[in-house]
Amino acid sequence: MSRKKQIGFEQPSLVPLADMLTNTVGIMLFILIFITLGAGGAMIARRLPRERPTKAHACYVLCVEGRVVGFRFAPLLEQFVAPLGRPSGSDLEMWVRAFNARKTETASLVISGEASVDTGPFGLVRPESFEVTLDIQVKPGRGESLDTIGQPASDYRQWLGTLDPKADFVFFMIQPDSLAVFRAARDEAVIRGFDFGWSPQRAREPARFSLTGSGREAGRL
Amino acid sequence: MHPGNVESAEQDHFDLLPFIAIMLCLLGALLLVTMSMASISLGAGAGEGWIPGPEKLTKIPILIEWDGTDAVWRKGGARIRESVDADVLPVDGVWYRVRRGENGDILGGVPVPEPPRSRFDELLAGLAANRETSYALIAVRPSGFDSFSRFSERFRGLRIDIGYEPIDQSKPVRLLLPKEVLP
Numbered sequence: 001m002s003r004k005k006q007i008g009f010e011q012p013s014l015v016p017l018a019d020m021l022t023n024t025v026g027i028m029l030f031i032l033i034f035i036t037l038g039a040g041g042a043m044i045a046r047r048l049p050r051e052r053p054t055k056a057h058a059c060y061v062l063c064v065e066g067r068v069v070g071f072r073f074a075p076l077l078e079q080f081v082a083p084l085g086r087p088s089g090s091d092l093e094m095w096v097r098a099f100n101a102r103k104t105e106t107a108s109l110v111i112s113g114e115a116s117v118d119t120g121p122f123g124l125v126r127p128e129s130f131e132v133t134l135d136i137q138v139k140p141g142r143g144e145s146l147d148t149i150g151q152p153a154s155d156y157r158q159w160l161g162t163l164d165p166k167a168d169f170v171f172f173m174i175q176p177d178s179l180a181v182f183r184a185a186r187d188e189a190v191i192r193g194f195d196f197g198w199s200p201q202r203a204r205e206p207a208r209f210s211l212t213g214s215g216r217e218a219g220r221l
Numbered sequence: 222m223h224p225g226n227v228e229s230a231e232q233d234h235f236d237l238l239p240f241i242a243i244m245l246c247l248l249g250a251l252l253l254v255t256m257s258m259a260s261i262s263l264g265a266g267a268g269e270g271w272i273p274g275p276e277k278l279t280k281i282p283i284l285i286e287w288d289g290t291d292a293v294w295r296k297g298g299a300r301i302r303e304s305v306d307a308d309v310l311p312v313d314g315v316w317y318r319v320r321r322g323e324n325g326d327i328l329g330g331v332p333v334p335e336p337p338r339s340r341f342d343e344l345l346a347g348l349a350a351n352r353e354t355s356y357a358l359i360a361v362r363p364s365g366f367d368s369f370s371r372f373s374e375r376f377r378g379l380r381i382d383i384g385y386e387p388i389d390q391s392k393p394v395r396l397l398l399p400k401e402v403l404p
Binding site for chain 1: 237240243244247248251252254255258259271272273358361363364365366367369370382383384385386387388389
């Protein structure tokens with residue numbers, strides 16, 4: 001005290017403060033290292049069923065550009081082919097031309113088709129070569145996104161509400177850019193008791209449904 | 222010069238505020254780095270652990286990752302990666318190479334000689350031999366979407382049960398099996 005009075009001010013030592021600072025930084029670095037190492041092995045657990053056959057009716061969900069649109073196939077096909085009538089051997093070529101020229105729309109989807117049939121000797125049509133696919137694609141900007149899919153008023157939720165978990169199952173058709181929205185949509189379906197399936201789709205291409213081959217919707221014509 | 226460092230008759234204390242400010246800045250920066258690392262590791266960077274189910278586990282899954290060119294699986298603790306040409310596949314004992322149109326659509330197949338037996342073929346043979354007790358759980362990367370149906374045909378053709386699930390391109394994945402079924 002007497003010395004302080006003599007010089008007016010005594011420079012305090014910074015060593016304890018530097019010590020405290022170094023200790024704190026060291027502890028923080030340890031925490032950082034432990035968190036990084038601990039979180040590096042973090043896993044998100046998912047329960048995954050095995051593939052199995054079902055007699056339930058497939059209801060489709062297109063997952064495209066981060067959006068989902070659900071639809072039933074039969075009404076879309078009916079809407080598409082109604083003006084054309086059913087294909088028959090006598091006017092197969094004419095039916096194919098009309099089918100290829102046709103295009104319909106719903107609020108969220110564009111439906112077009114591709115049909116072909118070969119002609120044999122003498123210009124006769126070969127019915128066994130008859131092939132038909134229906135192409136369905138989502139209109140730009142339509143469908144539910146990851147932000148809106150869980151909202152009570154979302155179109156996807158309302159569409160799920162029209163299905164029967166005992167008679168229907170939800171089949172997702174997923175493009176590579178839509179994994180996150182697919183998971184959200186699947187979670188919504190699972191919560192409501194639906195079985196589900198999925199298939200990968202090529203990017204930026206419509207979902208293709210074969211009506212004459214061995215696909216899920218084959219034989220509908 | 223800062224007043225705290227000046228000897229003065231009126232002011233005989235040392236101002237710690239700049240020092241504390243530096244310390245708080247440093248702590249804040251370290252906290253930010255720590256939280257960022259944690260959120261990256263727990264969020265986008267987190268792997269996935271797959272649990273077979275929800276039905277009772279009657280068959281043991283073998284996890285196989287597919288990215289369009291390579292199949293990755295584990296055997297005896299070792300991670301095996303092998304290139305698999307999904308465009309070459311057997312149909313009724315005859316090997317075919319898929320023939321594509323200009324837009325990439327599959328038009329048919331061209332017969333080709335049977336390729337040399339690979340470790341992937343051995344995996345398939347092992348799964349086929351144990352089809353009553355094992356099945357293939359396939360993790361499909363986005364780059365493997367296009368070829369997945371042909372890849373899965375290799376399993377279905379041998380009547381091997383499969384399950385499959387999409388997973389982000391670079392996200393790690395592993396099986397989380399109950400202890401009682403672990404090999």
